Amino acid sequence: MKIVLQKVHALIFVVVTLVMTSTLVFGLLSASTTISNTGNVKAVGVGVYWDSGCSQEVSLIEWGYLDPGETSSVTVYVRNEGNVAVALNMSTENWDPPEASSYITLSWDYSGQTLEPGESIQVTLTLSISSDVQNITEFDFSIVIAVVG
Secondary structure: OHHHHHHHHHHHHHHHHHHHHHHHHHHHHHHOOOEEEEEEEEEEOEEEEOOOOOOOEOOEEEEEEEOOOOEEEEEEEEEEOOOOOEEEEEEEEEEEOHHHHHOEEEEEOOOOOOEOOOOEEEEEEEEEEOOOOOOOOEEEEEEEEEEEO
16 A cells, blocks of 8 residues: 555656646746736826726726737726817827837827717727737837827
């Protein structure tokens, strides 16, 4: 019985070692081509929300892990929280590292329509990673959504 238990323990040790080694190797391989990132959301004159009822405010978007050449999209709802009709503008700032902005772009499908006070619209933000991105494994930046006029 003692010999059988020793063999079982040895087998468990080998399996655990193989799993840990393959996890480490996979992690090293994928870390060389995958970019981790987040984007802080700043809203000026509007509210940015996860839901159409505008109850869950967006302050951070975790884009996840993206490979060069990939895109990722999120849907948010933007509500005019002022008392006059406005149009919207989106920009980015505070890139870390600064050179990430040369390889990564953020766009949206907002078409320029005017939002009345209290009105909300659905917009899709799309983050695109250039296929020739180099020397960037992590980045973050701020997304600024503001009223115009």
